[in-house]
Amino acid sequence: MDNGEYQGEVQFDGAVEDVKEEPKPDSPRTVWARENYQMLLQKEEQEKTAKEAIMAKAKDYLTAFNKERSERIAKTKKMNREDEAKAQELKERPQGSVWEQILQTIDFNQGVQQKDVGRFRSLLFQAKEANLPMKE
Numbered sequence: 535m536d537n538g539e540y541q542g543e544v545q546f547d548g549a550v551e552d553v554k555e556e557p558k559p560d561s562p563r564t565v566w567a568r569e570n571y572q573m574l575l576q577k578e579e580q581e582k583t584a585k586e587a588i589m590a591k592a593k594d595y596l597t598a599f600n601k602e603r604s605e606r607i608a609k610t611k612k613m614n615r616e617d618e619a620k621a622q623e624l625k626e627r628p629q630g631s632v633w634e635q636i637l638q639t640i641d642f643n644q645g646v647q648q649k650d651v652g653r654f655r656s657l658l659f660q661a662k663e664a665n666l667p668m669k670e
Contacts, residue, residue: 633662636658637658637662640655
């Protein structure tokens with residue numbers, strides 16, 4: 535019956551010999567694995583530094599964006615308050631005919647960020663010249 539075990543007697547005299555094994559040359563597979571591991575460590579370090587640089591750049595961008603946004607919001611709020619005050623003033627004291635009131639509400643010095651109301655303006659001028667009646 536052979537199950538892989540030694541069935542005979544083992545004789546041991548107690549003496550242990552120092553057996554020095556010669557170092558085996560590394561197989562090409564082991565050399566490649568070692569080099570690949572080092573290359574992966576280098577790539578990981580490079581990716582880490584690149585990621586940190588991108589994060590720093592993104593943080594700077596967000597800071598600048600938020601600053602610009604808050605300035606733009608403050609400017610818009612200021613313009614809206616001024617426009618609201620002007621509208622309230624015109625509402626409280628109507629002067630002249632309906633057409634004169636309309637012309638007072640139109641801003642002819644249009645800013646850069648305002649909507650283009652040129653067509654509306656031209657229609658109002660045409661209606662005034664045609665002397666069309668206004669509903670009050």
